[in-house]
Every structure is written in C-alpha cells, then in structure tokens.
Amino acid sequence: MFLTLLKVELLKTKRTLALLIMFACPLMVVTLLGLMSFNQEQVIDESFSWQHFWFSTTAIWGYFMLPLYIALVTALLNQTEHKVAGWRFMHALPLSAVNLFWAKATLAWLYLMGACLALYVFTLGMSGLLVAFKGWPSAGLFDFPYWQNMLKTAVAALPILLIQHIVSWRFANIVAPLALGVIATMGIMQVSSSKEHWFYYPWSYVLVANNNQNPETIGTALTLSAVLAVVLMLVGSVWAHKRQVLA
Amino acid sequence: MHTPIIHVQNATKSFSALPVLKGLNISVPQRSVYAFLGNNGEGKSTTIRMLLGLLRADSGSIQVLGKDVAQLDKRQVGAIIDAPVLYAHLTAREYLSITRSIKNLSKSEIARVLELVSLTKAGNRKISTFSLGMKQRLALAQALMGDPKLLILDEPTNGLDPQGMQEIRELIKQLPEQSDTSVFVSSHLLDEVEKMASHVGILRGGKLVLESSLEHAYKQMTSTLKLDVCSSQKAAEVLKVAGYQTVQETPSSLNVLNPVFEQIPDVTACLIKKGVQLFQAVYHKPTLEQWFLSSNKQGA
Numbered sequence: 114m115f116l117t118l119l120k121v122e123l124l125k126t127k128r129t130l131a132l133l134i135m136f137a138c139p140l141m142v143v144t145l146l147g148l149m150s151f152n153q154e155q156v157i158d159e160s161f162s163w164q165h166f167w168f169s170t171t172a173i174w175g176y177f178m179l180p181l182y183i184a185l186v187t188a189l190l191n192q193t194e195h196k197v198a199g200w201r202f203m204h205a206l207p208l209s210a211v212n213l214f215w216a217k218a219t220l221a222w223l224y225l226m227g228a229c230l231a232l233y234v235f236t237l238g239m240s241g242l243l244v245a246f247k248g249w250p251s252a253g254l255f256d257f258p259y260w261q262n263m264l265k266t267a268v269a270a271l272p273i274l275l276i277q278h279i280v281s282w283r284f285a286n287i288v289a290p291l292a293l294g295v296i297a298t299m300g301i302m303q304v305s306s307s308k309e310h311w312f313y314y315p316w317s318y319v320l321v322a323n324n325n326q327n328p329e330t331i332g333t334a335l336t337l338s339a340v341l342a343v344v345l346m347l348v349g350s351v352w353a354h355k356r357q358v359l360a
Numbered sequence: 361m362h363t364p365i366i367h368v369q370n371a372t373k374s375f376s377a378l379p380v381l382k383g384l385n386i387s388v389p390q391r392s393v394y395a396f397l398g399n400n401g402e403g404k405s406t407t408i409r410m411l412l413g414l415l416r417a418d419s420g421s422i423q424v425l426g427k428d429v430a431q432l433d434k435r436q437v438g439a440i441i442d443a444p445v446l447y448a449h450l451t452a453r454e455y456l457s458i459t460r461s462i463k464n465l466s467k468s469e470i471a472r473v474l475e476l477v478s479l480t481k482a483g484n485r486k487i488s489t490f491s492l493g494m495k496q497r498l499a500l501a502q503a504l505m506g507d508p509k510l511l512i513l514d515e516p517t518n519g520l521d522p523q524g525m526q527e528i529r530e531l532i533k534q535l536p537e538q539s540d541t542s543v544f545v546s547s548h549l550l551d552e553v554e555k556m557a558s559h560v561g562i563l564r565g566g567k568l569v570l571e572s573s574l575e576h577a578y579k580q581m582t583s584t585l586k587l588d589v590c591s592s593q594k595a596a597e598v599l600k601v602a603g604y605q606t607v608q609e610t611p612s613s614l615n616v617l618n619p620v621f622e623q624i625p626d627v628t629a630c631l632i633k634k635g636v637q638l639f640q641a642v643y644h645k646p647t648l649e650q651w652f653l654s655s656n657k658q659g660a
Contacts, residue, residue, distance in 0.1 A: 114462075124454060127450065201442070207463060358409065
C-alpha cells in the first residue's frame with residue numbers, strides 16, 4: 114500500500130511546479146557561483162583545486178537554498194490536498210493516514226535527492242564552462258566527494274524535512290510553512306558557526322554535516338539528525354493517525 | 361430481518377464545546393436509497409464524516425456495513441463529501457486512477473465508470489476544463505468505482521442541468537437493484553430526493569426527528585380536497601354524515617381532510633345527491649418539500 118500511495122502522490126505532482134523547482138533551485142545556486150567565478154580572476158597554479166568551487170556550491174546549497182527548497186516542496190505536496198480539501202477525499206479511501214503521511218514525506222525526500230543530483234549535474238556543467246572559457250584545469254574536477262556529501266545530506270536534512278512536512282500538513286495556509294522555512298533559513302549561518310548552539314538548531318545540521326572540518330562534529334550532526342528524525346517520524350505517525358479530518 | 365447497512369446509536373459530537381450532534385440515531389435499511397435531510401448547520405456533513413471515519417464520535421456507536429466504523433472496509437464504500445474533491449491539474453482518467461490504485465481495481469474499471477456517467481469522451485481532458493456538472497459526474501464516477509456496497513453522497517445533483525439530474529437520479533435509483541448498493545444521500549433538493557429515495561430521515565437540532573420509508577411518510581402527510589360550493593356549512597354536514605372530516609374555510613369553501621384520491625368521485629356524488637352545488641374541486645397532496653418545511657415550522 115505504501116508504494117501504491119507513493120505512486121499516487123507522484124501522480125498528483127504531475128503538471129505542478131514540483132519538477133520545475135527541483136531543477137530551478139539548484140540551477141540558481143550554480144548560476145550564482147558560476148557568475149561569481151567568471152567575474153573573478155582565478156590564479157591558476159599548482160595550488161589550484163576544485164575543492165573550493167565544490168565546497169562553495171554545497172555550502173550555499175546547504176545554508177540557503179536547500180532549506181528553502183524543502184519548505185517549498187513539502188508545502189507544494191500538502192497544498193495539493195489543502196487547495197481542494199483533498200484530505201477528506203483521501204481519507205475516505207481505504208488507506209492508512211500514517212501511510213499517507215509517509216508517502217508524502219518520502220516523495221518530498223526523493224525530490225530533495227533529485228535536486229541534490231541536479232546540483233551535481235549543474236555544477237559539473239558549470240565546471241565545464243569554466244574549463245572551456247576561463248581556462249580552469251580539468252584535472253581534479255571529480256575529486257570532491259560529492260556522493261558522500263549527498264549521502265550526508267540525505268540524513269542531515271531529514272529533521273527539517275519532517276518538521277516542514279508536519280507544519281505543511283497541519284496548516285492549510287501556505288504562509289505558515291513558507292514563513293517557517295524562510296525565518297529558519299535566515300538563522301542558519303549564525304547558528305551553525307556557533308560551537309555551542311548549532312546542536313539545538315536542526316536547520317544547521319546539513320551545513321555542519323557537509324562543511325565542517327571536524328569529523329567528530331560531523332558524526333554528531335549525523336547522529337543527531339538520525340535520532341531527531343526517528344523521534345519526528347514517531348510523533349508524525351501518531352499525530353497523523355489521531356488527527357480528525359475537518360477540512 | 362436484515363442488519364441495517366448504517367446503524368448509528370446515540371452518537372454525539374461537539375466542536376470546541378459546541379454540541380453539533382446530540383444523541384443521533386440512524387438506521388438505514390439495506391438496498392435502500394436513504395435521503396438525509398436537514399437545514400444548513402444541522403450536522404449533516406459532520407454525520408457523513410463520522411460515517412466514513414473521518415471524524416470520531418464523542419460518544420455512542422456507529423456501525424457501517426455491520427462493523428464498527430473504526431474497522432470499516434472502505435473498499436466497500438464510495439463517497440462524495442460536500443463539494444466534489446477533484447485535482448484540477450489531472451485528467452479525468454488520472455484522477456480515477458488514484459481510486460483504482462488504492463482500491464486495487466482493474467484498469468477496465470475506469471472506462472466502465474466513465475461510461476456510466478457519460479464522460480468517456482472527456483476521459484483524457486484536464487479536470488480544470490470541466491463544467492461544474494461534469495465535475496459532479498466525475499466525482500460520482502469515482503464514488504461508484506468497484507461497485508461499493510454503500511454509497512454516501514452529499515448533494516450529488518448539485519450543479520447538474522435538468523437532463524444531467526435526471527440521468528444521475530435514474531442511476532442512483534437503479535443501484536440497489538442492479539448492484540445491491542445502498543445509497544445514503546444528503547440533499548437540499550427535496551423534489552429530487554422525492555424522485556429517488558425510498559427512505560427519509562430528518563435531522564434537526566443534532567437529532568433525527570423523523571425517520572421512515574417514503575411510502576410511510578406519504579401516508580403521514582395530510583392531503584386535502586378543496587371544494588368551492590354554494591354553502592360550505594351544508595356541504596360539511598353532508599360529508600360528515602358520509603364519514604369525511606372537513607374544515608370550513610369560508611361560507612363557500614371547505615377542505616376535506618385526508619381523502620384518498622380514489623374517493624373524489626364519491627365526495628362529489630354525495631354533495632350533488634344532496635343538492636349541494638359544486639363549482640370546483642381541487643385535490644392537493646403535499647410534496648416532500650412542503651412536508652419538510654411544515655415539520656421545520658413545528659420544530660422551530
């Protein structure tokens with residue numbers, strides 16, 4: 114039933130902006146970095162490394178676009194129901210509310226992974242342009258451990274994805290999840306650079322997991338993400354099960 | 361004696377301490393078309409949501425298809441709740457494929473229900489291009505998928521043109537016999553209900569104030585035969601002797617209460633035989649709408 118619901122939810126995103134934003138958000142990040150790279154003079158010597166370019170890409174993605182993208186995609190998936198009172202239609206069908214909750218969360222996560230993949234492809238594309246038109250060397254282009262990075266994102270982004278999903282499910286007004294996304298994103302830079310406080314701020318976990326230099330801190334961020342995700346999964350499941358359908 | 365397909369006992373439901381249902385009792389016979397009537401805000405939608413398990417009753421018991429609503433097998437239930445819920449960006453076929461997948465039905469089911477509601481040609485069109493009537497028919501098609509044992513419909517003919525109304529009405533009427541489906545339908549269009557329902561229940565003040573078969577309800581309705589005569593007093597005396605109950609309205613008109621249609625020749629013959637001049641006789645049988653409105657006045 115879960116897979117059936119996942120397919121149903123995927124079908125519901127047909128002809129929506131889901132696919133467009135999955136490509137547009139990472140493209141914006143890469144375009145921004147590409148423009149900056151084209152406008153600055155890069156010293157090409159033995160010390161040159163692609164690491165900095167990739168690092169910048171994943172950092173901007175992690176502290177700016179990714180949390181906003183999560184807010185957008187979870188809001189979009191839940192607005193599909195809020196807009197047409199689809200909750201009552203779905204709940205009148207033989208399905209479990211918990212499965213529906215999970216199907217939407219899983220689809221949001223898959224779209225997130227799709228966006229991360231798109232970020233990789235676009236970054237490679239931009240790198241190609243820098244090689245071709247700015248004379249950057251192609252050597253070491255693939256040295257950055259992007260897949261490892263993506264794996265960490267897959268875990269570290271779960272708490273915020275679930276928080277945004279629960280808020281989007283709960284509130285019919287799209288302003289609520291989007292406001293949360295925007296406000297929470299604004300605090301990432303400040304909180305994630307604080308050694309004492311990043312711990313309490315789930316929006317900083319992706320950035321810490323991917324861009325922190327200390328392996329122990331990265332491990333803590335990932336563990337914390339996983340634990341918080343499990344707690345949110347349980348809370349979300351119980352809540353979805355108990356919730357009555359008013360709209 | 362068959363188990364009722366819907367059996368609600370003393371159900372109560374409040375929202376923020378505001379009681380909506382105050383001990384609701386409903387008994388819907390199998391293979392019936394049960395019209396659920398009530399004014400806006402009386403709790404019809406709340407009741408329907410409780411029957412589908414979308415809302416939980418604060419107290420009382422709700423049994424649907426012989427089981428507690430919490431254990432209800434929703435594969436056997438089709439529903440339209442309030443206005444039809446349609447994902448406008450999907451085509452009709454895509455929309456129906458949601459129910460098909462979840463109810464695990466064959467692909468041919470989509471074609472079958474589309475044909476049932478005369479939407480076969482519009483199957484690949486986006487729902488956003490549909491008229492209100494087409495949307496209503498599509499919602500009905502969705503509810504009919506998988507031949508449900510129980511169909512719960514909220515205002516199913518809303519937005520339909522007269523021909524569409526008739527088609528849907530005929531479709532609903534045939535369901536109990538053709539596919540053993542019982543229908544629970546809430547509606548404000550009382551003349552429509554009258555044409556398709558076999559049973560009726562009236563909700564007022566959070567309780568069912570009346571529940572009966574339509575046939576029985578008709579027997580309860582007071583029909584009248586209005587007579588314009590030369591002297592209503594003389595006519596009343598003649599008819600009293602003949603065993604009829606009358607009410608004088610004016611010196612020249614009176615009403616015979618509860619006559620059967622077939623008694624009209626006898627009434628007129630009595631009067632003429634006794635020399636009462638009869639100018640006009642008008643037989644009046646109240647409609648369900650008049651009955652509902654008069655019961656509303658009584659309850660007010």
